[in-house]
Amino acid sequence: QSQLVESGGGLVEPGGSLRLSCAASGFTLDHYAITWFRQAPGKERAGVASIDFSGRNVHYIDSVLGRFTITRDNNKNTVDLQMNSLKPEDTAVYYCAASRYFWAVRPSPPENNFNYWGQGTQVTVSS
Numbered sequence: 048q049s050q051l052v053e054s055g056g057g058l059v060e061p062g063g064s065l066r067l068s069c070a071a072s073g074f075t076l077d078h079y080a081i082t083w084f085r086q087a088p089g090k091e092r093a094g095v096a097s098i099d100f101s102g103r104n105v106h107y108i109d110s111v112l113g114r115f116t117i118t119r120d121n122n123k124n125t126v127d128l129q130m131n132s133l134k135p136e137d138t139a140v141y142y143c144a145a146s147r148y149f150w151a152v153r154p155s156p157p158e159n160n161f162n163y164w165g166q167g168t169q170v171t172v173s174s
Contacts, residue, residue, distance in 0.1 A: 049073030049163060051143050056168030059133055063172070067128040069143030069165060077121040079163075080149035082156060083128050085139035085170075092142065094152030096128060106151045110136075133172045140167040 055067040069081060080099050086092035096117040097106045105117050114133075119126040126143060145163040150156035 051145060051163050051165035053141060053143055053165040053168040056141060056170045058171045058173065060174050061134060061172055063133050064129070064131045065133065065170060067130065067141055067143075067168060067170070069126045069128075071124045071145070071163070074163070075121075076119065076124050076126065076145065079145035079147060081117075081119065081126040082144050082146065082150055082152060082161070083117065083126075084142045084144060084155075084158075085137075086142070086167075087136075087139040090139075092158070093155040094150070095141070097150055097152050097156075098126060099149040104149060106153070108152050130170070133170075135172045138170060138172050140169050142167045 050072055052070050059065055082097040083095045084092050085095050096115055098117045098119050102119045114131050116129040143165045144161040146161045
């Protein structure tokens with residue numbers, strides 16, 4: 048069964064860091080661009096960061112620029128999201144999604160264009 052699995056979420060204090068990982072099983076990620084989405088309580092799910100097939104092109108929403116870094120390791124079949132200087136407003140369930148096309152995240156890309164989704168991982172930023 049082809050699927051994506053996120054890991055690395057948790058509870059962290061404001062200013063802290065977390066590293067999320069998105070791993071693929073049943074297919075190879077190097078044929079797909081990857082986008083990280085998040086959904087905060089009471090809000091719609093929206094794109095946060097995206098990376099193309101090679102890893103040379105990335106895109107971020109303004110609110111995470113300079114704090115979050117998206118990278119990929121096609122040999123390991125994973126895409127990571129390093130999140131630094133976390134703020135309470137970063138609290139959300141984070142999802143990774145794979146698509147054949149590299150989507151910018153401003154505006155948030157149409158979700159029906161993504162071939163695979165993970166189940167999500169909770170990130171809570173609180174003191």
